[in-house]
Amino acid sequence: MAWPQTLIDACYFIAALLFILGLKRMSSPRTARGGIVWAGFGMLLAVVATLLLPDMQNRGLIIAAVLVGVAAAWWSGRRVAMTAMPQMVALYNGMGGGAAAAIGASELVSHARDLVAGAPAPNTFPLMPESWSQLHGAAAVAPLSPVALALGVLGALIGSVSFSGSLIAFAKLQGWLDRRFVFPGQQVVNLLVLAAALLMGVALGSGHITIALVCAFFVLALLFGLLMTLPIGGADMPVVISLYNAFTGLAVAFEGFVLQNEAMIIAGMVVGAAGTLLTQLMAKAMNRSIGNVLFGNFGAAAGGAAQAISGSQKPIEAADAAVMMAYAERVVIVPGYGMAVAQAQHKVWEFAQVLIARGVKVKFAIHPVAGRMPGHMNVLLAEAGVPYDLIVDMEDINPEFPVTDVALVIGANDVVNPVAKTDPSSPIYGMPILDVADAKQVIVVKRGKGTGFAGIENALFYADNARMLYGDGQAAAGQLVAELKTLDG
Incomplete structure (x- = not known):
């Protein structure tokens, strides 16, 4: 049975309201728990509405994956101690960024294969001109819409950085990595890796899509996330967690535009906006500008010798x-x-x-x-x-x-x-x-x-x-x- 698109859109609209109202209620400790419940119901409604889309495929696999994810989240939420909550948040946030990057990777790889095979490209990017095959014949490979392609590549880049960076944040909070890892010329290397990833992104955005280029793009994006997070000191970790939260939201929103899924767009925008505001507040609390948070060497010590501390520690019973x-x-x-x-x-x-x-x-x-x-x-x-x-x-x-x-x-x-x-x-x-x-x-x-x-x-x-x-x-x-x-x- 095909559900009317109007009903599905209405579900997305209600889910969006629940997201926004839930986030609003989270701003106060008195109503935060209710806000989480509201937002949770909104996500449940969005997932159900998505599964009802008439062109949805592999529903069984999707439902199985959702059940596995829910079970893992339920178990970890009940078992993880409150002291380990920061690293769990970092890990879950990384999974969101990784999911957004995986969407972009799937679409780019699929289109690259179609270009190699000479088959018509599937209309997986909804902003692509619908009349291409009619004008140029069924065998012609349709170009991706510049808007859709740019958003897809940008979402994949941001999601990859959030994924790998959040994994490093998790490892640091869990005590698996040293607090900071620095080397001479680190900022230059970071900028070169980012520049190379952006250049490959531009190449992909111009329509030169090959499997090798897609793989190289994601390797560089993931590497940049690692390099950007390794020098972070423990004192800056709250800023980093909120920053990657904003990154994940932006990546999800961009991929939502690509897939023309209203729930992803709204949820991603809400998370991205909330994460950005939180990053600003955290940066202010750490006396850092947003530019310093994005491009500075986290936790780097200022120049000069530290002032000597006089006196002694005096115990008390x-x-x-x-x-x-x-x-x-x-x-x-x-x-x-x-x-x-x-x-x-x-x-x-x-x-x-x-x-x-x-x-x-x-x-x-x-x-x-x-x-x-x-x-x-x-x-x-x-x-x-x-x-x-x-x-x-x-x-x-x-x-x-x-x-x-x-x-x-x-x-x-x-x-x-x-x-x-x-x-x-x-x-x-x-x-x-x-x-x-x-x-x-x-x-x-x-x-x-x-x-x-x-x-x-x-x-x-x-x-x-x-x-x-x-x-x-x-x-x-x-x-x-x-x-x-x-x-x-």
Whole structure:
């Protein structure tokens, strides 16, 4: 039974509304879960409508692939720990870029084979002139529409870069690769590889489509994604994840134009726009311009010798730290990736609840790039049940640190490092930070004396008003809870 095209278009329209409304609801922690559900229903509707297209072929294989993908996503979503969520996001994002690149590759290879065989090219690019075979005969090979071909090649290029780059990001976050990989003349090599890929793309766009040229184009595109991501340092990873998210959305949208599929166009444009805005916000939080994010050497250190840090790290016992905060008026808790690794968010919230019960005013301060992906700390705190009105963004909490009695830093490092304001030679110089050092007293929960993910020594740990509570985050939070309850007993 052939379904009316009007009904299919209506399904796509409803799916688009669900995508947009779902994304809007994701902008607030209170409605984010519902937004994800709305967008999920929109995607389900778009997939069903696509399967109902009258000219759809291999429905059985497509449905089987969808079921395999859903099963894998369901299993990984339930099994992957929250600490591994950034690398899972990077991996899933790469799969989207790879799918878009695969569409472009399939169409280009198919057309190249038709050109070799001398058969009429299939109308897989809908923007191709329909009357070509009528004007030139059935045996004539129809040229691809310049618009369709350009979009197909561009989508394939961007998708390939997103795919290979996201795989490197995944490997770095998973700990399979060193944090950074640089070599002399790296920027020149990157530009040459990109230029070669673009030249081959132009050749493909001009209609000179051969199997060898298509293969060389994709090899260079994938290589550029690898080379662009290898020098990335850990401090820049949130920016990179959001950047590749935008790339994937653009690639999907371009391939949607090629296939004339409204759902792909709208979904890709929404993801691309959201990813671009998020990249801008992350770049601002890292004090980087978009140009620097796209073409700079991620994580490269600035020139000059680093400023020496005077003083020493001063330890504190859990009992003393608990007393200090129990009799404070204002306490600000600053979570970081170390809290996620220790899975300490529930104990930290329990500690905060005990403080609140004693009349202490408690807030949680969140840096835009805390953790290893945007919103990582917000998700962890929400998972532990922390009320949204206690979670404060960097711009709003920074003016409050001078009147804060105790700032409790648990697992955060680079986002509270004062050298971002004082040391021009530091790789993070100019990055907006949480002004934890301005608090009257600072307690830092940390496993040891090592540096943070960016590999930079933290001057905060040596400050006169800072004390170090060494140990696992969850164990330390548990000790603080126990000491507070002892005071109450």
